[in-house]
Amino acid sequence: MNRLTEIESITISHYDQNADSFWHGTKDHNVTQNYAAFLAPFPAGKILDILDFGCGPGRDVKYFQSLGHRTVGLDGSKMFCRMARQYTQCEILQQNFLKLTLAQLAFDGIFANASLFHVPSQELPRVLTELHAALRPGGILFLSNPRGNQEGWNGQRYGHYMQFQDSQAYLEGVGFEILDHYYRPPGKPVNEQPWLAIVSRKLI
Numbered sequence: 001m002n003r004l005t006e007i008e009s010i011t012i013s014h015y016d017q018n019a020d021s022f023w024h025g026t027k028d029h030n031v032t033q034n035y036a037a038f039l040a041p042f043p044a045g046k047i048l049d050i051l052d053f054g055c056g057p058g059r060d061v062k063y064f065q066s067l068g069h070r071t072v073g074l075d076g077s078k079m080f081c082r083m084a085r086q087y088t089q090c091e092i093l094q095q096n097f098l099k100l101t102l103a104q105l106a107f108d109g110i111f112a113n114a115s116l117f118h119v120p121s122q123e124l125p126r127v128l129t130e131l132h133a134a135l136r137p138g139g140i141l142f143l144s145n146p147r148g149n150q151e152g153w154n155g156q157r158y159g160h161y162m163q164f165q166d167s168q169a170y171l172e173g174v175g176f177e178i179l180d181h182y183y184r185p186p187g188k189p190v191n192e193q194p195w196l197a198i199v200s201r202k203l204i
Helices: 003-017 019-026 032-039 059-066 078-088 124-134 164-173
Strands: 049-053 070-075 092-094 107-113 135-146 150-154 157-161 176-184 195-202
Touching: 003 019, 003 078, 003 157, 019 078, 032 059, 032 107, 032 135, 032 176, 032 195, 049 059, 059 070, 059 078, 059 107, 070 078, 078 092, 107 124, 124 135, 124 164, 135 157, 135 164, 135 176, 164 176, 164 195
Parallel strands: 049 070, 049 107, 070 092, 107 135
Antiparallel strands: 135 195, 150 157, 176 195
16 A cells, blocks of 8 residues: 555545544534635625535535535545435535546536645645636635644544645645635634635636
């Protein structure tokens, strides 16, 4: 087993083994700020084709579906995909982040909430390029990740933690422009805001 396969296998296995506790621990998280930031660039009332990248058990898929959007989920965890299908009745793709097979120009927006930080730095440009290709011209990519300056294992999960400038460089390097960024949770001092959210747009 090579290094990348090991990273992906161990991380996905962690989520498979902890799927129920993850659902109960996250299903009531207030991420309305992220929803609003992701949807803000789109015309009001437009029905969107959305990919929830790293959808977990389906919380965010369900939300976008409730607004009338055509939403597809994607996750590497077999357990998460099963839970998301049961919870949302939407199409849920079981795909590993490092082995994506996405249709080109298929989505108006990609919502990657707490997911892309699992992609190792050496693979991130390729994965971002594949997401870029899956978006229509002017499409929106939202990402929210723990911020930091390190890469490696955190228990049984692999993470690549970046500050804004590094994230910006990756995104702009594959053809995105930054529209907005902020730190979460709102209303806290910066040293108590461990999450970095970025809204970016595919350049035509």
